[in-house]
Amino acid sequence: MFASYAFIPSKTVKWFLLSTAFMLVSAAVAGNDDLYVPINIEDTYKKGTRSKDGTPGPHYWQNHSKYTIHAELQPHTGLVRGSQSIVYHNESPDTLHQIVFRMYQDIFKKGSMRDWPVHTEDLHDGMQIERILIENDPLSLSDESSNIRRRGTNLFLNLTDPLLPDSELNLQIDWHFNIARKSKIRMGRYDTTAYFVAYWFPQIAVYDDIDGWDTFNFGGLQEFYNDFSDFKVHITVPRDFLVWATGTLQNPQDVLTQPFLKRYQRARQSDTVYTIVTADDLAHNQITKRPKGGKNTWTFKAQRIPDFAFAISDHHLWDGKQVALDDGQDVFVASAYKKESKDFYEVTEIAGKTVRYFSEELPGIPFPFPEITIFNGRGGMEFPMMVNDGSTSTRPATVGLTSHEIAHTYFPFYMGTNERKYAWMDEGWAVMLPFELQARLADYDPIKKIVDRYAKTAGEELDLPMIATTIVFGSNAYRPGYRTSAYTRPGLAYLYLQDVLGNETFKKTLQAFMQRWKGKHPMPFDFFYTFNEVSGQNLNWFWKPWFFEFGYPDLTIDDVQQNDDRLTFRVRKNGRLPVPLNVKFVYADGSSDSLHFSTNIWKTTDTFEKTIQTDKPLQKLDINHPHVPDVHKSNNIYEP
Numbered sequence: 303m304f305a306s307y308a309f310i311p312s313k314t315v316k317w318f319l320l321s322t323a324f325m326l327v328s329a330a331v332a333g334n335d336d337l338y339v340p341i342n343i344e345d346t347y348k349k350g351t352r353s354k355d356g357t358p359g360p361h362y363w364q365n366h367s368k369y370t371i372h373a374e375l376q377p378h379t380g381l382v383r384g385s386q387s388i389v390y391h392n393e394s395p396d397t398l399h400q401i402v403f404r405m406y407q408d409i410f411k412k413g414s415m416r417d418w419p420v421h422t423e424d425l426h427d428g429m430q431i432e433r434i435l436i437e438n439d440p441l442s443l444s445d446e447s448s449n450i451r452r453r454g455t456n457l458f459l460n461l462t463d464p465l466l467p468d469s470e471l472n473l474q475i476d477w478h479f480n481i482a483r484k485s486k487i488r489m490g491r492y493d494t495t496a497y498f499v500a501y502w503f504p505q506i507a508v509y510d511d512i513d514g515w516d517t518f519n520f521g522g523l524q525e526f527y528n529d530f531s532d533f534k535v536h537i538t539v540p541r542d543f544l545v546w547a548t549g550t551l552q553n554p555q556d557v558l559t560q561p562f563l564k565r566y567q568r569a570r571q572s573d574t575v576y577t578i579v580t581a582d583d584l585a586h587n588q589i590t591k592r593p594k595g596g597k598n599t600w601t602f603k604a605q606r607i608p609d610f611a612f613a614i615s616d617h618h619l620w621d622g623k624q625v626a627l628d629d630g631q632d633v634f635v636a637s638a639y640k641k642e643s644k645d646f647y648e649v650t651e652i653a654g655k656t657v658r659y660f661s662e663e664l665p666g667i668p669f670p671f672p673e674i675t676i677f678n679g680r681g682g683m684e685f686p687m688m689v690n691d692g693s694t695s696t697r698p699a700t701v702g703l704t705s706h707e708i709a710h711t712y713f714p715f716y717m718g719t720n721e722r723k724y725a726w727m728d729e730g731w732a733v734m735l736p737f738e739l740q741a742r743l744a745d746y747d748p749i750k751k752i753v754d755r756y757a758k759t760a761g762e763e764l765d766l767p768m769i770a771t772t773i774v775f776g777s778n779a780y781r782p783g784y785r786t787s788a789y790t791r792p793g794l795a796y797l798y799l800q801d802v803l804g805n806e807t808f809k810k811t812l813q814a815f816m817q818r819w820k821g822k823h824p825m826p827f828d829f830f831y832t833f834n835e836v837s838g839q840n841l842n843w844f845w846k847p848w849f850f851e852f853g854y855p856d857l858t859i860d861d862v863q864q865n866d867d868r869l870t871f872r873v874r875k876n877g878r879l880p881v882p883l884n885v886k887f888v889y890a891d892g893s894s895d896s897l898h899f900s901t902n903i904w905k906t907t908d909t910f911e912k913t914i915q916t917d918k919p920l921q922k923l924d925i926n927h928p929h930v931p932d933v934h935k936s937n938n939i940y941e942p
Contacts, residue, residue: 436473547687759790767849868913889919
């Protein structure tokens with residue numbers, strides 16, 4: 303279309319191109335006003351903490367902490383006893399009159415609100431606080447104390463001396479609790495001597511520019527929204543136990559005997575899977591050092607990370623390998639598993655390929671952390687640099703579970719999204735990002751699986767607009783609403799967004815979003831506005847139906863006409879959600895053709911008409927496709 307400007311002087315051409323680009327971006331940004339913005343989000347633009355071009359505002363801030371934790375786990379009783387010091391940095395412009403702690407283990411406290419049932423034998427009096435010091439001054443823990451209030455899984459600590467902006471607070475807390483024996487809510491005791499420990503220490507809640515303190519109760523369904531903090535954690539266990547944790551092991555020479563120290567070091571340099579601990583090694587019981595006190599203390603360190611988890615066992619095998627990435631970074635990938643878990647013998651290799659795929663293909667952002675361990679516990683649950691996975695019965699399931707949980711390294715551990723309010727901002731990406739990898743490694747169709755799941759619930763009452771905060775689902779997690787809102791619908795929305803933009807623009811825009819908000823707390827509008835601004839397109843026509851409105855996908859063949867060598871077909875979008883159109887033509891001679899039309903065709907219309915050249919008599923026209931959900935398929939096939 304620029305042919306008519308071929309003879310315009312070069313300066314004029316430059317001015318024209320720059321003006322056109324500016325107008326496209328301006329139109330995209332201006333279109334942001336077309337989306338409904340809640341009042342508390344609108345206030346962030348007035349304060350300048352966020353911007354309507356999707357970037358952090360000039361006054362953006364976030365708080366953080368430094369944790370030093372000494373903890374001991376007694377495997378025979380499940381008792382965890384800890385002592386921690388915290389330096390909390392108030393980077394906000396606000397004077398804080400209280401500090402809010404998350405006491406996750408109070409989920410087992412008698413009378414606590416829960417999304418999931420717990421076994422009656424696991425009910426107790428909650429996490430026990432033995433001592434609190436504020437700036438080295440002890441705080442009264444009596445029932446009459448006006449400084450402490452506990453509600454649900456939150457502890458509110460009132461400050462006698464308020465914490466001023468740009469200042470820090472030193473706290474010390476001693477505590478203990480017993481790990482549940484029969485209830486396994488994202489962590490737990492999996493046999494007499496294997497534990498995955500998470501949601502386990504008094505953690506300062508997020509204080510942000512949107513809501514202030516995050517005081518949502520932990521009922522079991524909610525996952526992550528944490529500050530990026532530094533951790534140094536010392537974990538003491540009986541000498542026969544191995545420990546795996548968030549962070550990097552600081553003292554392997556103090557806890558491993560010389561032969562196994564060498565194996566550990568070799569695994570960290572090996573480009574193939576190297577076995578550090580075998581079943582025979584466990585039988586000989588010469589892996590860890592045997593101090594007089596009968597206990598070893600394992601020390602781990604991690605910086606700018608949103609949480610800390612660890613696992614222990616005296617009977618798990620241990621594999622590891624190094625993944626050398628194109629950017630020169632090395633990532634240590636490991637797995638710890640029971641010898642009976644046959645699928646886990648391949649998990650380290652799958653995890654290594656997953657780390658490489660995410661780093662070098664999609665999203666194409668180098669793996670954010672120096673290592674990651676997949677522990678053979680139960681279910682499928684991600685933590686920074688740690689994964690808690692049960693064993694699976696098929697290779698597609700093993701590949702799917704491993705890659706999904708590792709994908710969470712980017713969302714929400716690299717991008718500090720608020721999964722309590724917007725689970726789709728991380729679960730949806732963990733569904734979509736590994737699609738190609740899963741198909742490649744396991745020779746199955748993961749997109750079809752998600753499409754089939756979504757088609758079963760699309761358009762039902764609990765298929766809520768994703769902008770509705772996922773906290774509303776609560777104990778209804780077992781109903782399809784939460785799974786639809788957090789996993790299937792957003793996973794497909796991101797896939798079709800890629801279809802709208804094309805692979806190159808989609809990847810460029812996703813990377814821009816991630817670079818802008820890495821180590822920060824993006825919320826939905828930061829995502830919408832960044833994609834509008836970086837792509838140079840007003841994508842509100844896509845955001846509205848998929849994220850803001852009730853609706854479902856439904857395409858209908860409206861008309862088909864064939865005359866001589868011309869075949870014209872018309873398809874109508876009956877449902878609100880725009881999806882790709884795939885048309886298959888089957889001819890009377892047994893041959894067939896297929897055409898793909900991008901989701902873009904529904905940008906300005908609900909009717910799409912196309913004419914193709916063919917002199918073959920049509921036997922069937924079919925718009926069903928395994929990668930496109932459709933709630934009414936009875937009108938998707940035309941047969942003359």
